[in-house]
Amino acid sequence: MTAPLAVSIGDPAGIGPEIIAESWARRRETGLAPFFVVGGANVLAAAAKARDLSVPVEPIEDPAEAAAVFSHALPVLGQEDSDYTPGKPETRGAALALHSLAEATRCALLEMASAVVTAPIAKAQLAQVGFEYPGQTEFLADVCGLEREDAVMMLAGPSLRAVPLTVHCALAEVPNRLSQGLIEHRARIVSRALRRDFGIDAPRLAVCGLNPHAGEGGRFGDEEARIIAPAIETLRAEGLDVTGPHPADALFTPRARQTYDAALAMYHDQALVPLKALDFDEGVNVTLGLPIVRTSPDHGTAFDIAGKGIANPGAMIAALRMAGAMAARRASHG
Known part of the structure; x- marks a missing residue:
């Protein structure tokens, strides 16, 4: 893989900076x-x-410098910065988060980075500096020139994709x-x-x-x-291997999860509750359907534990590993 991954720092008052730093510290073992x-x-x-990590930070002026620096220091592109105020978000930090997200995405679109990995943001804070999107997924769709329904959120862990x-x-x-139409459109994107x-x-x-009970023959709804x-x-009829509609209370059992590669849920919590119960750390x-690879840890800023040294970096490490694998697969297949 010729280009490095671009990581946006997220809200600097959250756990993003510390789990990024720890991910770099564990780069070899992971x-x-x-x-x-x-x-x-x-x-x-x-x-x-x-x-209490030993993480040298080294400024770079071009993403192409990152690979050479990465072995001995954490490469950082650009001069934009903020104060470190864990647990206490502020406007300057939100401005840094927005700049970081936009620039990391630009690097990927220009193929200076092979993927974007986004640390958690605080939407309320970003709104104060002009961010008008419900989340990063919608932002990425717009920046990539897609309709929002063409960018599909998938939550992926060792036990489940939803x-x-x-x-x-x-x-x-x-x-x-x-x-x-929505179900058909998004199912095709997921399958591809x-x-x-x-x-x-x-x-x-x-x-x-x-x-409940997938409607039980219309007794509980006709959708x-x-x-x-x-x-x-x-x-x-198009040749896709699709089953259902399944009762959601039975679809996420260990035996059921062996029968599919991804579950399509009807709403947010129907997908995220089982994913977080099974694979929170x-x-x-993952944003599917984009011309670029984008992943993110599936958790929030966790302001309440930021700076206390207890945030688990597992989801950030998993997001980095998944982005690297996806980018490598795209590069090998053209």
């Missing part, structure tokens, strides 16, 4: 591909010190947002991505029902018969 961080050199150095078909909306809005980025030649998709089942039939948020 087999991480070279990466650089956009901005926040002082923040990263202070976060590493607070965690895709919420509706994401950042109130639960009461979910039935009206679901449509046969599992082949391209995960090397699964014949992906198996399992689709959740919306209602399964009216929307979900017709979408599954269309996808099967290794869960990765």
